[in-house]
Amino acid sequence: MKKDIEEPGVKPIEPEVRMLAAMAYGEASTQNDADEIYALASVLKRQRDARGYSSMKAFVRGESSFSFVVSDGNKRYQHFQHSTDTQILADSAMKAAIDAAENALADGPDRSNGAWFWDGADIRKNYLKHPKVKNGIRFAHPSHNIYSIKESSKLVIKHKTTKKKINGEVKLQKEEVYRYDHIFVSTAAYGGTIFWKQDATYLKHTKAKEYK
Incomplete structure (x- = not known):
């Protein structure tokens, strides 16, 4: 320097x-x-x-x-x-x-409007293999989609199994706890960069850290 x-x-x-x-x-x-x-x-x-x-x-x-x-x-x-x-x-x-x-x-x-992550042209070039695309992306506004790529989904459903007594017989019942189908939501886009944060529903249910 x-x-x-x-x-x-x-x-x-x-x-x-x-x-x-x-x-x-x-x-x-x-x-x-x-x-x-x-x-x-x-x-x-x-x-x-x-x-x-x-x-x-x-x-x-x-x-x-x-x-x-x-x-x-x-x-x-x-x-x-x-x-x-x-x-x-x-x-x-x-x-x-x-x-x-x-x-x-x-x-x-x-x-960046509260973003924690960003992507450049690589998200278009390696769309099918891109980690964010695989986990699901949403554009909060059409203007954020500067590379004209498709939104993606990955449905995740969390269940819990409980024991319930029905007609005198104990049975196992599977109940849905939560679901989400994407993790990343855009917050802004300028130049050649899309900015992202993690979806509020995903963070709420998984207790994930928003910066990771």
């Missing part, structure tokens, strides 16, 4: 801001949509907090599988991290990433 030596008067970008901004910029599409970058920064920061990390660096070290841009050679992430502060602030998209990171770290307006 280069140090900004071109303009000593420029206020240095704080490491936490730079890291979060670089990740959001790296995860975003090449459309450089500011809403997309802002939303990604908010999701990343929310995940960091929910998983109990005090910094993005610790989050990446402890949850390397959540966002691969730091370790997989992502060109946008690498470009951001190898740019000087002056270069970052002079580029509209990278500057937007800095603003997005500062907004997320300050718990500012969340353009």
